[in-house]
Amino acid sequence: MEKPAKRFRKNIAGLLILFFLSAGTTLSAKVSWAYLWGMRFRPTQDTLFTEDDNSFFVEIENVTPDSVQISVNSLPPNVSFVSQKKETVLIPRDESQGGGYAHGTRIILWMRFAKTGNYRIKPIDLTIDGGFYQIPVESVEIFQNPRFIHPEVNVVFQNQNLESSKTNRKKPLKINAGEHIVFTVTARYMESVQNIFWNIPENSIFKKVRDHEFKSTGEKNFVTQFQSVATFDWQPLSEGDNVLPEVFITATSYDGSMEDIQCPVYSFKVEKAQELMSETKDENPFVYAFHESEKVAGDRKAVEVKPQEVLALYELHRKERRSFFFSKVTAERKKAEMTLGLPYDYHEPSILMLNLLCLIACIFLGLMVMFLVFRRKTWTAIFASFFILLSVFVGIYGVRVKASRGVFTGGEMSPIPEYNMLTSVTIQPGSVVSIIRIAGEWMYVRHNDTYGWIPSSSVCIIK
Structure with a gap:
């Protein structure tokens, strides 16, 4: 009886030692402090936003999801824990570990941030097969939600x-x-x-x-x-x-x-630019806009025109503006344009005619009010129609009268306010141009269907 008892005590001691060694070997094969030391919960996306569920994950080899318990510690202000998830995954191994894949568990945590800024979250507590571990969380910067x-x-x-x-x-x-x-x-x-x-x-x-x-x-x-x-x-x-x-x-x-x-x-x-001319024209506030150097001014070719003929044509335009339709001045201007070889320009709008139309419109308005007072509906409607039609015509005609036009002494019209442009267009002396804009020594004008820049000094404005 004594020998079997001694053998049993020796065997049971060996079995216990073998059990603890195998249990320790199995646990160390799954996870160890050295393995978990370099692990971090990392964000799944490059940029994290406010008012959004931002996820963090970590992957652990040789561990099953049911053997892992997760505990999230107290979070910083403006950070709230949303949910968690554990799933089985294949984790790729480095070449130093023999390559291939290893079975493991991926842990995903979702958190929500209320404000922008840099956040540092306390480590997450994990219990793996009875062992307690703390996995740090990478510091993140939170941006405003797009x-x-x-x-x-x-x-x-x-x-x-x-x-x-x-x-x-x-x-x-x-x-x-x-x-x-x-x-x-x-x-x-x-x-x-x-x-x-x-x-x-x-x-x-x-x-x-x-x-x-x-x-x-x-x-x-x-x-x-x-x-x-x-x-x-x-x-x-x-x-x-x-x-x-x-x-x-x-x-x-x-x-x-x-x-x-x-x-x-x-x-x-x-x-005012320092290098510009000291003497400027008081009536032109843009004289320095396109200041021409002395070299360019000397190289610029003068356009051959007859100033006296252009001036006479300009005076006829001015007189025509101050006369009624089909006056002698209109015939004289037409004859002068034929002499210069110019196409006949449309009749110059008359200031006197505009004033006369305004007077007639006022008379129609007065008659309309008078018949309205006497309750003559028919006559009120007639003169109201006349007044409206005439007012529309006066408005259109008034725009023509107020339009800025001038007689061009002749030369080139350029697409930009510069001299000697290769793409410039030549306009005949005495032509009438519509002035759109004035910029310094230049005017942006329209001649027929062509738009461009001409020197302000070469235009006589019709007033």
């Missing part, structure tokens, strides 16, 4: 003196008249740019220099940097207080809505 953020636009000046001094928006930026202000409109927080438009400022030249490709990033690849949309060149021509031309962008927000966003407004104090 679905609730409005597109933004900005202005970047290429002029170094402006870019360095634009920080103070309340103080006007100082520039010289005729100086080229080149700026680029940039945008962010938008899905796409649908359209870009602007209001053409007065007393200046404004044009778009270049269109930039705005790359649509989408909500998944959300970026916070401004992207270039278009570059413009603005040239103010008159002195005084001015503002940057209004530029608007029609953009598609991340929530699908369309918005019109105006670029920031910058104030400018436009001063």
Whole structure:
């Protein structure tokens, strides 16, 4: 009896040692401190947003989901825990571990952030097969949710003196008249740019220099940097207080809505350029807009015209404006135009005729009121019709009278306000042009169906 008892005690001790060794080996094969030391809960997406369920995950080899218990500790302010999930996955191994795949568990946690900023979350407690572990969470930066953020636009000046001094928006930026202000409109927080438009400022030249490709990033690849949309060149021509031309962008927000966003407004104090001529014409505030150098002025070829004939034609136009229809002045002007080889221009609108029509319209109005007082409905309706028709005609005729026209002494009409343009068009001396805009020493005019620039000194305005 003694020998079997001794053998049993020896065997049971060996079995216990073998059991504990095998249990420890099995647990260490599944997970160990050295293995978990380098693990982190990482965000599943590159950018995290407010008011959205943001997920974090970690993958552990040789562990089944039912052997893992999760405990989320206290969270920072403005952070709330939403839900969790455990699933079985195949985890790829490094070449140093022999490659291939290993069975394991992926743990996913969803959290929601109420405000933007940088967040540091306490480690997550895991219990794996009775062992207690703490897995850190990567620090993250939370951005405003694109679905609730409005597109933004900005202005970047290429002029170094402006870019360095634009920080103070309340103080006007100082520039010289005729100086080229080149700026680029940039945008962010938008899905796409649908359209870009602007209001053409007065007393200046404004044009778009270049269109930039705005790359649509989408909500998944959300970026916070401004992207270039278009570059413009603005040239103010008159002195005084001015503002940057209004530029608007029609953009598609991340929530699908369309918005019109105006670029920031910058104030400018436009001063007279130092190199311009000291003597200017008082009646022309834009004399320095296209200041011509002495070399260009010397090289410019004079157009051969007969000043006395053009002046006589100009005087006939002026007299015709102050006479009635089909007067002798009209016949004289027609004869003068035939002498110069010019096509007959339409009848010059008469100021006297406009005044006469206004007087007749007032008489019709008075008669309409009189018959209305005496309750003569038929006559009231008749004179009311006459008054309305005549008022419409007076309005149309008044626009013709007020239209700015002039007699051109002859020369070239250019597409831009510069001399010696290869694409210029020659206009015969004595031709009548419609004046659209005046900019310094130049006028933007229309002759027949052609538009272009001519020198202001070569036009006699019909008044």
